[in-house]
Amino acid sequence: MSDKPRTLYEKIWDAHVVQRRDDGTCLIYIDRHLVHEVTSAQAFEGLRLAGRKLRRPDLTLAVPDHNLPTTARLDADGKRIPIADAQSATQLAALEANAPAFGVRYIDAVAAEQGIVHVVGPEQGFSLPGATIVCGDSHTSAHGGLGALAFGIGTSEVEHVMATQTLLLAPSKTMEVRVDGVLGLGVTPKDVILHVIGVIGAAGGNGHVIEYTGNVFREMSIEGRLTVANMSIEAGARAGLIAPDETTFAYLRGRPMAPTGDKWDKALAWWKTLPTDPGAQYDKVVVIDAADIAPCLTWGTSPEDVVPITGVVPDPASFADPSKRAAAQKSLEYMDLAPGTPMQEIPVENIFIGSCTNSRIEDLRAAAAVVKGRRIAANVRQALIVPGSGLVKRQAEAEGLDRLFIDAGFEWREPGCSMCLAMNPDKVPPGERCASTSNRNFVGRQGPGSRTHLVSPAMAAAAAVTGHLADVRDLAPLGENA
Amino acid sequence: MKPIQVVEGRAIPLGLKNVDTDVIISAQYLKTITRKGLGQGAFETIRAQPGNIFDDPAFARANILIAGDNFGCGSSREHAAWALTDMGIVAVIAPSFSDIFSGNAFKNGILTVVLSQEVVDRLLEVAKTDPIRIDLEAQTVTTPFQDRFEFEIDPFRKHCLIGGLDEIGMTLSEDAAIAEFETAMACDRPWL
Numbered sequence: 019m020s021d022k023p024r025t026l027y028e029k030i031w032d033a034h035v036v037q038r039r040d041d042g043t044c045l046i047y048i049d050r051h052l053v054h055e056v057t058s059a060q061a062f063e064g065l066r067l068a069g070r071k072l073r074r075p076d077l078t079l080a081v082p083d084h085n086l087p088t089t090a091r092l093d094a095d096g097k098r099i100p101i102a103d104a105q106s107a108t109q110l111a112a113l114e115a116n117a118p119a120f121g122v123r124y125i126d127a128v129a130a131e132q133g134i135v136h137v138v139g140p141e142q143g144f145s146l147p148g149a150t151i152v153c154g155d156s157h158t159s160a161h162g163g164l165g166a167l168a169f170g171i172g173t174s175e176v177e178h179v180m181a182t183q184t185l186l187l188a189p190s191k192t193m194e195v196r197v198d199g200v201l202g203l204g205v206t207p208k209d210v211i212l213h214v215i216g217v218i219g220a221a222g223g224n225g226h227v228i229e230y231t232g233n234v235f236r237e238m239s240i241e242g243r244l245t246v247a248n249m250s251i252e253a254g255a256r257a258g259l260i261a262p263d264e265t266t267f268a269y270l271r272g273r274p275m276a277p278t279g280d281k282w283d284k285a286l287a288w289w290k291t292l293p294t295d296p297g298a299q300y301d302k303v304v305v306i307d308a309a310d311i312a313p314c315l316t317w318g319t320s321p322e323d324v325v326p327i328t329g330v331v332p333d334p335a336s337f338a339d340p341s342k343r344a345a346a347q348k349s350l351e352y353m354d355l356a357p358g359t360p361m362q363e364i365p366v367e368n369i370f371i372g373s374c375t376n377s378r379i380e381d382l383r384a385a386a387a388v389v390k391g392r393r394i395a396a397n398v399r400q401a402l403i404v405p406g407s408g409l410v411k412r413q414a415e416a417e418g419l420d421r422l423f424i425d426a427g428f429e430w431r432e433p434g435c436s437m438c439l440a441m442n443p444d445k446v447p448p449g450e451r452c453a454s455t456s457n458r459n460f461v462g463r464q465g466p467g468s469r470t471h472l473v474s475p476a477m478a479a480a481a482a483v484t485g486h487l488a489d490v491r492d493l494a495p496l497g498e499n500a
Numbered sequence: 501m502k503p504i505q506v507v508e509g510r511a512i513p514l515g516l517k518n519v520d521t522d523v524i525i526s527a528q529y530l531k532t533i534t535r536k537g538l539g540q541g542a543f544e545t546i547r548a549q550p551g552n553i554f555d556d557p558a559f560a561r562a563n564i565l566i567a568g569d570n571f572g573c574g575s576s577r578e579h580a581a582w583a584l585t586d587m588g589i590v591a592v593i594a595p596s597f598s599d600i601f602s603g604n605a606f607k608n609g610i611l612t613v614v615l616s617q618e619v620v621d622r623l624l625e626v627a628k629t630d631p632i633r634i635d636l637e638a639q640t641v642t643t644p645f646q647d648r649f650e651f652e653i654d655p656f657r658k659h660c661l662i663g664g665l666d667e668i669g670m671t672l673s674e675d676a677a678i679a680e681f682e683t684a685m686a687c688d689r690p691w692l
């Protein structure tokens with residue numbers, strides 16, 4: 019290997035090249051393959067038709083999430099409650115049958131470890147720094163929060179990884195997103211990434227892998243880093259990375275699938291060599307001052323449509339780019355919003371706290387801190403708290419968060435993708451609005467005609483208790499006796 | 501995948517521009533668990549119209565589809581390619597294709613042929629009454645009326661399609677290199 023200073027991305031890439039082709043594409047070895055029910059059935063079918071098997075079932079982990087209803091899964095006798103939607107049931111049954119048939123480790127729908135695939139991977143210590151991680155789902159970028167090169171793939175590629183444990187890939191360009199300074203009151207990792215996407219745009223990261231640098235990310239918890247990396251794809255990037263450090267190692271040590279003993283020591287030594295070398299060049303650099311980031315949210319139907327909570331719905335005429343102007347106009351029609359409306363005056367009927375972006379224990383704690391001593395507003399029809407995994411759920415219950423939420427009027431659900439996408443019974447009804455901690459505000463994403471405002475868990479909680487989009491900084495924590 | 505040397509037969513003269521993946525196969529079919537049977541749902545909105553060409557008995561066994569600009573735009577769903585295969589379509593001719601679609605088509609053994617709008621117009625005319633012949637080796641499209649049109653294709657894709665080689669098969673032929681990498685990895689990074 020040359021002595022040229024390299025970025026974190028380049029180091030991981032170089033360590034996984036099986037073969038380099040003349041045109042620059044490389045056969046890249048895949049260390050970890052996460053599988054869920056939506057994008058795997060046809061891949062397993064393809065293997066079966068071609069008489070192929072999984073090359074490395076030991077590097078593969080399957081868990082159902084997208085289609086699972088988040089209501090109770092077992093009846094009073096401990097029997098599985100059948101899934102009403104026939105197609106969902108079929109997709110789930112296919113994974114349940116395919117996993118053992120191909121020798122893949124499978125976490126079933128009622129296991130304590132079940133959860134959203136991108137919550138489960140890190141939580142189990144299956145996802146590791148410096149590893150190449152793929153999954154047939156675009157938000158695989160989340161695992162980059164641990165310093166892994168993680169990205170989503172299509173069904174043909176899923177089959178390719180199953181059969182060969184490799185992918186033929188062209189290297190990406192690198193982009194540094196540096197955020198230094200002190201974050202203001204009420205500003206969470208979700209606000210940081212929404213702000214970043216607002217600055218660089220939904221296509222700003224196209225063709226790039228982003229590395230997030232600066233003291234803001236250094237000081238961030240792993241939960242927060244996973245939130246940030248998760249939404250890299252919403253900035254158009256292939257993947258997002260945060261260099262592994264002591265916080266990462268402390269998070270991983272002792273996790274069920276993390277290395278132990280001698281292997282841990284070896285892994286640690288290698289992980290410490292991964293951070294970008296001084297003097298290494300990125301293809302693009304974006305610098306953001308932490309002080310410029312406010313608690314923020316989206317007003318439109320693209321994740322780049324970001325304003326601070328103190329802001330107003332923008333006037334489409336204010337956009338210089340004619341195509342953006344037209345898109346903003348269409349967004350506002352879909353969202354049923356008038357330019358100039360203060361964001362805080364927009365009422366919401368639905369609250370969703372969950373998804374692979376914001377369903378970890380820290381997210382639930384942040385929401386609980388706002389909810390404590392308050393109740394959901396009368397105009398809120400549906401307020402769901404959906405933990406990202408059974409283990410998150412258990413932890414939250416041990417801390418009494420479930421009672422706090424239920425007493426405040428929230429529904430406390432079983433883990434899954436839930437209202438993040440309209441693939442299971444949790445949907446936002448047509449024409450209704452949702453303050454959602456998920457990652458996509460696309461037209462129809464939360465159900466046909468649904469209107470999504472992407473927010474942090476604390477801001478979703480603030481919206482729940484006020485009945486409108488609200489500034490979390492205006493809601494002082496209420497003490498035990500409030 | 502079936503090797504493609506010559507595709508000869510009736511061609512469905514669709515001709516439409518910007519046929520997106522939603523038109524090819526609508527989102528409701530994304531919950532299936534098999535690639536087979538998707539042909540049933542293909543072009544559903546067009547088929548809902550009486551007298552549409554997909555239900556014309558003359559094209560019942562067509563293996564070629566002729567379309568307008570930007571065929572396969574929209575979402576990245578691979579179901580679009582699977583639906584075409586399930587309909588018996590082996591090749592699509594159009595003035596342009598979306599990148600993602602042509603990649604997905606290739607991965608699934610469908611030949612995409614790019615020809616100019618004038619040529620496509622001529623083929624649309626011929627296809628109404630007569631068969632069309634695509635010779636991949638010679639890179640030509642011909643008709644019973646002495647038309648002969650040449651097309652370009654990426655040599656790697658041509659090689660794979662003619663050999664019926666799928667990407668997985670190609671990669672599996674590098675098994676020794678992968679195994680060697682794994683051996684080195686077991687030594688250098690034993691925790692993985």
Ligand code: SF4
Binds near residue numbers: 155374434435
């Ligand atoms: S929670 Fe949403 S974004 Fe995450 S994996 Fe599920 S559907 Fe995809």
